[in-house]
Amino acid sequence: MPWGPARVPSSGSLSDVLIGRRSELALLRAIVAAPPSLALIEGEAGIGKSRLVGELLATTELAGARRLVGQCEQLQEPLPLSPLLDAFRLAAGELARSRPLNPVTGALAPLLPEIAGHLPPPPPPLPDQRAERHRVFRAAVALLDHLSPLVLVLEDVHWADGGTHDFLAYLAAHQPRDLSVILTVRTEAGRLPIREAFARAPSGPARSVGLTPLSPPDVEELARGVLKTDLPGAFAALLYEKTGGIPFVVEEVLRTLLERLPAGEIPGRPDVLAGLAVPTVLRDVVLQRLSSLDAPAREILCAAAVIGMTPDDRVLAEVTGRDAAEIAGALGRAQAVGLLHEEGGHCHFRHALARQIVYESMAVSGRRWLHLKTARALESGAGPRPVARLAHHYRHAGHTTEFVDNAEAAADTALSHGNDATAARFLLQALEIDELPGETRVRLAVKLGRSAVDGLAHAEAVPILERLLATEPLPSDRRGELRFALGRLLRQHGEARAGHLQIEQAIDDLADQPALLGRALAVLAAPETVVDRHVSEHAIRCDQAEEAARRSGDHDVAIAVRIARASLLLEQGDPESERLIDELLRDDRLRAVPRERARACLNWAQGALHVGHLRRAEALLAEGREAADQVGYLRVVEVVELVTAAADRAAGRWEGLEERVRRLGGTASMFAAASQDSRLLHGALLAATGPAEEAIAILVNVIAVAERAGAVWPLIPARTTLSRLLLTLDDAAGAAEVATTALAHVRSKGNWVWGAETVLCLVDALDVRGSAGTAAPLVAELAAGIVGADAPLAQAALLTARAVLAPEEADGLLDAARTTLGEAGLRYDEALASERLGRHRCEHAGDGGPILESALRMYGTMGADRDIARICRIMRQNGVPIPYPWRGGRPSHGQTLSSREREVALLAAEGKTNQEIATELFLSRRTVESHVSSALRKLGLLSRKELRGLEVERPFDDG
Template identity: 35%
Template sequence: MPHSAGRADGAGRALRGRLAAALDPEGAGRPVVLLVEGAAGTGKTRLVERLAAVAAGPVRRTSPGGAPPGAEPGLLVAEDVHRASAEETGRLRALLAAPPTRFACVLSYRPEELEAPGLVLGAGTDFPAGLTVVRHVLGPLGLAEVQRMAVAALGADRCPPGLAAALHRLSGGVAQTVADLLDLLVAGPVTVGRPPSFGLDRLGIPPRLDVLTLRRTAAVPEEHRRIVCAAAVLDEPATSRDLAVVAGLPGRAGADALAAALRAAVLEDRGDGRYGFGSPLAAAAVRRVVTGPASEELHRRAGQLLTRRQPVPWERVAGHRRACGDERGWLHAVERAALQLEDAGEQQRAVGLLESALATGPVPEQARARAARLLARCAVVGLRSDETLKVLRHIVADPGLPPAARGEIRLDLGLLLCNQMGEVMEGRDELARAVEDLAGEPVPLARAMSALAMPYGPDASFAENVAWIERAVSVAEESGDPVVRAAVAANRVSVLLNGGDPAAWPLIDRLPRDSELIGCRQQTSRGLCNAADAVVWLGHYDRSRALLAEGVELAARSGAAYAEQTGRGCALVVDWATGRWSGLAERCRAFVEESGDMPYLASDARMVLGLLALARGEWADTLDQLTGPGAAGLDTGPVPISATVSGALVRLALAHDDVPGAAAEAEAAWGRLRAKGIWAWGAELAPWAVEAALRAGDTAAAEARAKEFAAGLEGRDAPSADAALSWTLGVLAEHTGQPAEAAARYGGSAAAYRELPRPYHAALTSAAAARSALAREEGDASAVAALADCAAVFDALGATWDAARTRAELRRHQPAAERRPPGRPRYGDVLSPREGEVAELAAAGMSNREIAATLHLSPRTVEQHVARALQKTGVHSRQQLAGALEPASD
């Protein structure tokens, strides 16, 4: 029998103390009887077992139909007393009337099945004055107890947020039902990122609960059984009047039927004058066997009953009308329910309802157009749904659809393709067509224009984006609609911020956070999250965190699921930029898994994973995250991410000494950045693109890129790009034989990065400044010390590759007095510092040639170090080295 360890331990300690005192041979404790009361499945047997463990001597047990108990000292246990015959309860009463010394008795029973309610030993129940009587009632489990059971059964990694709440709701907190559901889940998957109850509704009714419910239903006289069926159809605690109306049992017949159902314990008093089943699964067990005309009539009456409530619960009405075959009434209720859910900010539920309606047989043309428009509108603020996409594409292709209706659907279809589906180019094509269809419809027209203004896509220049937002602002003002004004205002903030225009900041404060309209709040949450993303690329990290905190919280409150997820993805980029790398890889991997098949959502996390892998020298993982399946396309994905990814790929190619590959990647990436025209997004690309050109011998291209980058940043508020510009000019100076100029440029960049703060980039540029200083003056003590500091920063971040590179540079310039004396030092079975460096890079997946280039060693020397590292750690492969070495921080 399942139990909650916390509940059983807390109550059990006190109860065990009572028993121990009564049975103590040295004590003078009074005889005690413990009444363990609980409905079916609440864990009585488990608690009784724990109580019986305190008995020093043998435990006598009796059960209905078992041997009669004798009047002997010790512990007597009688379970399931509700099943005892009158003769058996009489013998127990006789024993308890004159109990022996050092005697304790535990009686367990289901209160709902006692012949005489409240009287555990029948009508003659009586306890003498010399007997201590304690009743312990086991009720439903709490949410925390269900969570503990779920983790124990499935493991923490298979318990997504909300699973315990779904288990608690479906089971009514009955411990046995929770355990049975968990047994079923153990055999099947619990998918992270799906709704909390994903999989539970498909499990069916646990057989134990099914049999118990149907047995109790069968015990209700046939003429009264309709009240049970009515409760099952209503599927919520209901008044006696409502149950009688749905059952079609007027007057006294309804009252008698309810009394019979309560006596049979199939229904229970839920408080406040309402009655129903103990759990939704018990109600489902009865609905499963109520079929045909009887079921239709019950659902018809239930639907009629609910339409008299205010507000009308249209979602439930829709379910009842569908169940009774009222197709026209069902479609009407679906539409009303979806509008109701949209107003409440529950668009995800509305999407499911509308998808079901539009995918179920033929729907009249007018109703189909209305439902499709509503579906499209709700889907845009929710998460990905391939079924929604399929339905909308089918409807948009209908030549009989009115242009305005097609335009509205096309608008949201375009947004769905751009955001949730990651099909940006196709999505923006749909948006452009929507503008044509929506002429004369200012509200959706302003939304379409505003969507085309969003600058992240590569299909339009920033100048075009600005033109679209200016048109959208004008049309939105003309519309007078507060929600569309909020939508356009949110996008205007994004356009201005991404362009580095300081005029955007006051506009953020004007977004309607406290509007009474949920649509305005949803648009504001989206605007805040998008603004946070924009300022990450600019380099305003504290502002980004503040905007995220506000935007994500508002999105969660207003049901803007997609905006909430984009905000969480942006937070990962903030942590990467500001050096909060501890546990970051794990958070990114969890986010990618949650994002499922939505590449646009996952793009932030995948980018960060690739950049972290690059810093560790894990080349294969770097390429998989940045360019593998599921990664956003460089030519179709968000331009700031594409530019950053390309910068990493250029750097990787340069590390491999693949200069032609680096130059080709830099050329393509620079072309995309130039076409977009938002130069602040080049902060992670420009230094590497200039270095690639210089390494390829194309100084003119390098100088042109540096000049173009500088010109694009003039008058822009982009501190991260400004720091990158100094870095870029340092690269140009270093490779054109100007070490003093290079050291100054790199030093200025490092100071700017420290101010932001960006510790990883500050260390990269500080190391470059030191390298340039040493090129100008070998043995510069401050430059050597700076290299040591940079290596320590890389170590602290977990940037294995960068740390190894920097330490190799450091050894080349270490003063002679600090170098080790001639001869090989003896490290025994412990890895030497150099062997440790080589082993770290080998475990990360680098080849001997790559390690040699990084550490300025010969491939033969690296081969020897790897061989010694394998021997000393006792492992047999480079892959196994990772587990044998002290793990680096993520």
Template identity: 35%
Template sequence: MPPREQGAAVLVGRADELNRLRSAVRRRPALVQLEGEAGVGKSRLVTELVESADVGVLTVLVGHCQHSREPFPLGAVLDALRRARDPLACRGPLNSVTSVLRAAVPELADVLPPLPPELSGPVFDRHLLFRAVREVLVALGPVLLVVEDLHWADDGTRQLLRFLMADPPPELAVLVTYRREDLPWGMPLGGAYRPGPGVGVEILPLEPLGTAEVRVLAGLLLGVDTVSAEFATTLHEQTAGLPFVIEEFLRVNRVAAEGTTARWADRAEVPVLLREAVTERLVGLSPDAGRLVRAAAAFAVPASVEVLGVVAGLAGERLREAVTELLARALLREAANGTVSFRHVLSRRTVYGAMNSIERKELHRRAVRLLAAHEHPPLVQLAEHSRLADLRAEWLCYGEAAADQALAASDATTASTLLRLLLAEPALARADVDRLAVKLGEAAQAGLDATGSASALKRLLVDDRLSAQARGQVRMQLGLLLSRFFHGVAEGRAQLELAVDELGARPDLAAKCMSALAMPCTGDVPQPSLAAWLRKADAEIEQCENQERRLSLIADVLGTLVALGDPAAEDRMSTVTVLGHTPGEQRQIARARCTIADSLTVTGRFHAAREHLWAGVRMAEESGGLYVVSTARSTMTRLDWFTGDWEGLAERAGSLLARYRELSAVAAELELVLGHLALVSGDGETARGHLLRTGVRTPRVAVAQVALGGGAGLIRLALREDDIVLASAEADAGVALLRRKEVWAWSGELLPAAVDAYLAAGRAREAGELVRSAEEGIRGLVAPLAAAALHTCRGALEEHAGGSGADHHAAAARAFDTMGAPYLAALAWERTEAHRLSAGGDDAVAAYTRCAERYHALGATHDAARCRHLLRCLGIVTPSRQGRRGYGERLSPRELEVARLLAAGYTNTKIAETLFLSARTIEHHTSRVLRKLQVASRRDIRAADLR
């Protein structure tokens, strides 16, 4: 016997329903009916209600109806009354009629009156028993009687509830839960029930969770901040948004929230409790309904009743009756477009798994014959049915056609999945293997499921069926895929170098390998050693007759030239603004524009970067370049960081990180942005965690530009914590990578931080040498970020030598303002005004105050607080002509800062450190924040509107 329904351990997305329940049980006498399908969370919601302090001063009695062939008469109510002993012991003498409960509820015997002699026998009148129950409930005063799973109740329990609610105790609220589809008469208390006068009746249908709530619940159950939207969508499809099913599914399969492919759930195990619940519903079906539900299980997608009828061998009245029966039993559900399907995927898999292999194959063969006759046959369905029916020739034909169709429709995920399944067939001919392997590599380049495809391509390289002619192309595609992951960088380069030799007869493909090998961003390979690859690939562009491959070479070569700051790239960038004639050409143009945008971002040309990025993302989405979209989105977050577009940036970056965590290069850039954001907000520990995941400790396999940015952040953090030794060591590591790479166009973030660390450590000579190397390294290059950073470095050196450095810092500030980098400009303006501030004067004070205002406007909480703290330390009071502004019940700017930090989970001590204020001051601010927001505790601030 399956256990009764349970609820998910975490309550998500039920605030409105819980408030309605609380309100309903307060309006006594009341009958509240909570209905919903199995696993939707009825019991969990009831538990939350019972445990909630908002229920009021109530005696709560809970009983459960049991799913058994012969339910115990009145079992749920009598079981609930067992918990009434202690409250009854505190009441006065009970009505003598309650004595008849002595035998029915022995736990109450010592608080009930003695049985009269004439009623001392084992048989007692049912009406007298009903009256006794009512009198006990009257004696208890305010009481909530909960009867769970009423659909399993015996008729006596329903009669007792009808009796109670016909003339209810004035302080009684009855809450029943049930599944409407399992009610014997379709109504909770039977068709004869009518509520008594003055009884409040509330019917509350509980619906499954939406995708957004599933995403929150999955994150909580898996112990992560968030899961990707793709993960949540797949989980919702599998579970239909039923909380208990979600919890059981994740518990049984221990699914990781990140790094999952589109088909991970198809291979996961169906939880035992769910299997048993579905199997229970199958028991007692008519033969026709059983045939139809098994036919539906053979379809992985919703199907029309007519199609299922043909596959099941049913028509006319027999088909209609079978459909009606399955809908009534909630095994199938009807969609608006006339199709039917299982309530959730796991139910379908349970039914499918219960069939024997012979029946399954026969159902799939019938489906193939039926669907193949359509004017526009559904190729993906035909491929799947053919595969499962063991029709090998049809499987190859429909499978490849479906993959081609998916690629043409920019659905790389479906294409990759189909091609991997086809290539796993042992009886494929060599020509088929060659053709399908190359198509798999092409699909993998466009999609996100690189791990599964890379594993398949590795197996093909040692497969005797793959010809030597195709081996080089497959090896090239494998090398390109491996290069997406930190752990695959070295192997990816090795595969590409081997592929160059194997592709001697295909110079266009060999050039693609060369252009990939020439890209300087990955690892610590010195750029001069890659220059030869770049020259060879560049020379091949004009010789390449295939437009798609030619555009691919342009994307690699031009992206590299722009990243290096090579002025020769300026006139060539217009070549990527053309439009492609095929989806493949469109994807390569999109990749070119997004690659150039990334290079422009790294070198500090933010306005141009955004133009290329917007165009590239649009084209990539239209042409199905999912991997291009992923890299473009991470570039967009970094561009938003540089340009001060910080509103919601942490949430955007966190969501993208959950989705793309498996893609090392993308994830590292997102970690860098999150690290910078944590740093400016004063959360050092969070910043350190993110920055250490940028690849800064593993430069040989990291994205060099990202690792340099991570190193700069770690230097700043160490300097903030007055750890000069650590700051100097971090600077040494970053400078070593920079000198090894010899790409000084990427030095814009690292240089100022490294120079500050060296000067703080008394290593002025090394700081000077670094600046001179950078000056020489960027001479003649288009690298505005590095050029502006050099102004800051010269100012720092001048300050260290006893000068002001103000002119250099001002030049840096103007340069950062011009390129649209407000935070970097604010840092430079602060350094510009700090020297003047020490000399005093209203103008200097006003100028330095504007520095704090710049930081505040951006959201750089810690930097703004540092400026204000310095003003206070110097005894400077900012002049105000209008006096202190009154904010009434609105949060002041300072209170808003405190509220946001409280919402982020900061303690008072941590907030005080971040804002350079005393703990006592933060206590006062916290008190005012809670009062103005009208919340009881810090955790409630997260739900408040802090805009």
């Protein structure tokens, strides 16, 4: 039997799963399975040696095996045999139950007073100290033999004293046949005395199990397991660079981040990772290693930390004034203590945090001096000027003029290679210098305005541009360009109205710059960004943009304007948009600019979803994703995820969708506008799945933010979704009020394709209140507004609204609406239309049962619990049997409630809140919400209010 959990080394790991060590664990298991055996687990500090031992001892093969674990301590004067004696102390219980011991084991009694009572009497002392030590060694081997079969683990043997090393050499030559010995040792410890003895052991040479750093995919898997969420590639790559793949360092970094942020927010905040303070535990380890070096080696290593992760030998020699031999020796000594490692023939810091610790160990004045010397050394080198590195070193040396010159040059280089984020970073740093001349500040700000849009530096750039426009006397062309840049940034930052106004103000100033003017007018042509601008105004702006593009003679501007024209037409359901989009996608000039193509395709994909063309949206999404991936276009990564989620929602692919959109709309979102769209999508999902209270809260928030920002999208669809939700909660008056407000925005914008669903909500609300006939002029207005529009959602909404007004024609109209939505692939909307048609037929002496059942199954595959509850009630009311299962699998407890669901439902019927129920039943609030939702669905109820009349006699399942 094992001797208790204390025998398994504790790694203190954040991860429950061993990552990237499958082959090493398999090798160890094979070694231990064939005693007598010896194993050396080797690797640098933090690489996971103890974790691997712990995993080995936890395997099923060793679950019942005896094991002893001893730990070597880092002491100035280690105690003789201390790890072995510590291990023997753990065997007291076993010795108390075991057969008589070999008398020689009594020699251990004076060394082990805790278990001396279980050992034979100590033999008389020997006059020869060497003989006495030999007898102790024999006693220890005899005791190990007595306890065998046994696995003996000694940790951190590089810290063991000479006596322990001597014993291990003796043990290798006299190893009991049922004993397996495992030692952990650091690779940087150099050549240990026991290695040779273990290599010549009679039982065969010791097997070496070498541990290397984790690969980038392993680091990503480890972090994903700790944070319990997916990781963006950029975050995973930065985490690997920061930690060098050393598991201990990875987990210490994550532990530090978890002290600051919720786990779900961390992957979206690479800025926090980039600016992370070094974990205290890691700092102590690195500083201890640094202090073990001699003064010349420390001096050279500090200079190396200033130069970079991989210091250039020439630059290092010039900065330190040392010759090649001195530098090679110093780097070798640093490598021996684990601060550096060799890769590709060059010395690197072990990981970015090791370099950071060495760097921060120097006085500030010393660092500034080394940065200046490094900059001078880099300037004296051959080849192109390394402007990015020069900017970095001059900045930290405090030489602002040289820093600004090189930062601007570095930004220009980054922009020429399409790296807007890097350009924005250099420009932001340069603009932090207070003593910049006015002309230089304006020039840099103009470049920042261009780069910040794609460089995701919105929040930092906006106040800089606003301050310049407010305080600097600017020539009109500069003022116009700054206003245009500021307007674009504000729009992406969620300030639709403010951004639109800035660009409008820039138009006159850009009159003499037709290329920029054409681009600015093309932005103003976009209809979905701002309230209080009629689509006719957008069309005029588009015409003006075409004229400016013609004057400029710039083909790229002409392409941008044609893209805007296609978007404007698409959002109105104009069939001409399809022809224009197809032409643009075949245009080699657009294909040559992957970023422009990616942006265009994603905008068109969103427009196609707005009007109900799912298949076209998915094709455009695929094209946009491919173009973005081609050039690693980070700006649109979040938009790709958003459009993908919206397409999945429309197509009824809801598995895991709620969690995806919840994450997209979180605080880590890079784009305020995209975050609002994500929250709208989240609210729409919850309106179908529940809880309704959370859906209402999200939609109300989206509406409030959109109203403040002046963003027409998602203002209209958010109000429409809220109106529909209120209708399902029997609040027809509230639904009518919300729909009427949304309708005012529709009229102001003049795009009835967007307003069709709004009109239908208002018609339904009026119908519930018995005044549907008053909506006839409104339906006629809608019909006139979408004449000739290729917009399945709008056409289906019009057909449905007409059905409400003309009951005698309703069957054909509702069937046509359902067919329109089904042919468009809009699965959820098709289910809603099927429910409406089935209910109509049931209520008008038709056979609506099969259609209701079809709708139920569609809701079931999507997990639309609120819709399921509603349609089940409709089916019961109309005597339509409810088939089980209808999800494609076995629903829990059929249509009856489990005992827990019943308990929760009865408490809810008493008027208790979810939190009160959770507290009373010792459940999480989320679990209570799930039980309430399930109970409502099974009972065919739409809201908690209806639970107030819950009858206890209703059949329940006690299972």
